[in-house]
Amino acid sequence: MPILRLLLAIVAGLIAGSAVNMALVMAGGHIVAPPAGADMTTAEGIRAALPQLAPRHFLFPFLAHALGTLAGAFVAARLASRYKPVGALVVGVFFLAGGMLAARMIPAPAWFIAADLACAYLPFAWLGYLLARPRR
Numbered sequence: 001m002p003i004l005r006l007l008l009a010i011v012a013g014l015i016a017g018s019a020v021n022m023a024l025v026m027a028g029g030h031i032v033a034p035p036a037g038a039d040m041t042t043a044e045g046i047r048a049a050l051p052q053l054a055p056r057h058f059l060f061p062f063l064a065h066a067l068g069t070l071a072g073a074f075v076a077a078r079l080a081s082r083y084k085p086v087g088a089l090v091v092g093v094f095f096l097a098g099g100m101l102a103a104r105m106i107p108a109p110a111w112f113i114a115a116d117l118a119c120a121y122l123p124f125a126w127l128g129y130l131l132a133r134p135r136r
Helices: 002-031 043-052 055-079 084-105 110-119 122-132
Strands: none
Touching: 002 055, 002 084, 055 084, 055 110, 055 122, 084 110, 084 122
């Protein structure tokens, strides 16, 4: 039963993390407005707008990836009966794989891709596990 519960916890974590990620991505465009005339809904539009993007335009994508992973890992670790760090890190690896695929499809500066892949996924998955641990 602990393995089944772990699998269900991972699925719940992926769903929760994806919801947080999408909410932040959608809110980000309203908080940090894209450059005038930029179409940020397609890879081609992002590629065309890339020279006009400042570092502030990459804040919400990073936060979406980091906090989505944090939320997903937290949920997975809280729901798993055993193997809590495994659940959190599996969620982190899934989000890291998604980030790697997105980095290949969506244009972004190399500094952002490096910072995003190195800092937003596995470190925040571990933090999600740490936050989910019972207090003594």
